[in-house]
Amino acid sequence: MLFGERFKDINFKGDLFGGVTTAIISLPLALAFGVASGAGAEAGLWGAIMVGLFAALFGGSSTLISEPTGPMTVIMTAVLTSMMAKYPETGMAMTFTVVMMAGAFQILLGTLKLGKYVTLMPYSVISGFMSGIGVILIILQISPLLGHAAPSGGVIGTLKALPDLFANIKFSELFLGALTLGILFFFPQKYRKYIPAQLVALVAVTLLSVMLFDTDAIRRIGEIPAGLPSLVMPHINAEMFTTMIIDALVLGTLGCIDTLLTAVIGDSLTRKEHDSDKELRGQGLANMISGLFGALPGAGATMGTVTNIQVGARSPLSGVIRALMLALVVLVAGGLTEPIPMAVLAGIAVYVGFNILDWSFIQRAHKVSMQGMAIMYGVMMLTVFVDLIAAVGLGVFISNIIIIERLSRVQSRHVKAISDADEDDVPLTEGERALLDQANGKVLFFYLSGPMIFSVSKAISRQHSSIADYEAMILDLTDVPMIDVTVGLALENAINDALDANCAVYLLCPNKQIWQQLEKFHILDLVPIENTYSFRYEALRAATKQVEGSDEPVYSI
Secondary structure, eight states: OTTTTGGGGOOHHHHHHHHHHHHHHHHHHHHHHHHHHTSOHHHHHHHHHHHHHHHHHHSSOSSOOEEOOHHHHHHHHHHHHHHHHHOTTTHHHHHHHHHHHHHHHHHHHHHTTOHHHHTOSOHHHHHHHHHHHHHHHHHHTHHHHTTSOOOSSHHHHHHHHHHHHHHTOOHHHHHHHHHHHHHHHHSOHHHHTTSOHHHHHHHHHHHHHHHHSOTTTSOBOOOOOOSOOOOOOOOOOGGGHHHHHHHHHHHHHHHHHHHHHHHHHHHHHHTOOOOHHHHHHHHHHHHHHHHHTTOOOOEEOHHHHHHHHHTTOOSTHHHHHHHHHHHHHHHHHGGGGTTOBHHHHHHHHHHHHHHHSOHHHHHHHHHHOHHHHHHHHHHHHHHHHTOHHHHHHHHHHHHHHHHHHHHHHHHHTTEEEEOOTTOOSSOOOHHHHHHHHHTTTOEEEEEEESOBOGGGHHHHHHHTTTGGGOSEEEEEEEEOOOBOHHHHHHHHHHHHHHHHTTOEEEEEOOOHHHHHHHHHTTOGGGSOGGGEESSHHHHHHHHHHHHHTTTSOOOOO
16 A cells, blocks of 8 residues: 555544644744744745655654654754855755755665664763754744844854844843743643643734734734745755755754654554654655755654644544645635744744753753763753764764773673682583583683673683683683674684693584674684584583593694
8 A cells, every 4th residue: 555554543533633733733833943944934834734744644653743843943944044154046945955865865764774773872862962952942042032133153143142132122022022931831731732832822922912013013924925835946066065965964864863752752652663664764755845845844743743642643644634734724824924923933932942951851860870961961062062963973972982881891790711610600500510520620611691792802801811721611602692703803812822722622602693603703613523512511521521631632723
């Protein structure tokens, strides 16, 4: 089937309510994100329509609601500002080309079945860059809240302009923005399940602004063009090609992370598992089409998805209905958005930014892990003041180094070498211990267990350093499910050291996968085939016999 099995679970009443409810939620957010990005309110609305429709039709989740989100808007704003500053005439087309490229990148990730790897990063890093994006969104709305257009230079430009902004506050717009924030933060929780606070703030403050202020006294959205949006033909500038590729990778990756994290939340509510790779392909197609029509990119939206499920939606039909409802608003009732004050949309964007901040982790990070807290705040600051790639790259690198160091300490305990049967570190039976005892300390039983990665190579070298004191070594890999190249080389060195010390080597390796890896490393070439065993008792008996008849020479090949 073209749209897969997801439409088999249609619950028409629930899907209808889900579509209508999420359309109501999406309307003020789409307007706010469109204005915040610099592309205009219509770009936000059509982004909500295009991304929502095609992601619902071709995605891999039944109830995911996709639309422009705060994180995607922040990156889109940075790209648009940069492109327009350098190329005023073609910057807009280049920006939407980046959106199309980001969509193509998402399709590629889904086609290569890499969806399951996208969110495999430490939570402290995810928390840090998402909180950083929330901070950016808040800072960028300071100027509109105070009644001015956003200054150039992004976050740094806004912070530098603060003295001038506060010296020239337009109190009428500040009042409207503050009132919007007041409604959003203090709207009673018991009513939120019936009507979104964002819609209440949008309608109530807009009506108040019409009654209190003349049309030209404050900045308003203005007329949104009726009809379908025009096509934006892709435009690639040779000088900016590398920058466009990087921007597309950032935008696409962020969209993947945002979407799949939301999809996991949806799965926990519906008890159904989404298809990550198909979802990425659907999101990529949706963003390519959105960019082609000059609309904002999007991703899975948590608030819309959760609401959609809670009101009874069970299939992608809810996402289709939502998109059609928004299209109806744009095509038929677009004039109703004309008097909406910019300050109201800025207030909504600030509220979204505040909610993007990971307050749950921020409040307890210092109690959970000082290292995790340092990484989270470091990534957040880098996201705000440097860029997302540096923040995520450095955060993941440092987190992995810390994790590897911890794993190496744990795994080093699973590298054990004993020659005394009384030691309890190795899982030997009574019969096996009797054989080891019979060897009178001349056999080194070298036991490894658990996954062996590069971080334990030093422990392997340390444990076999006294190999010259023994006449035989048994290398037991019975309980090892995986080894990497570095460990393979460390084992090769251990065997060579034993052979150089005229010490017989016996290998225990019943795991076929590990055997094949040792074969690839040519380690099996070092051990005579008659010295390889599948059972500890047999290996111990052979080694004991070897040392008891030590007049026989030790052969190596």
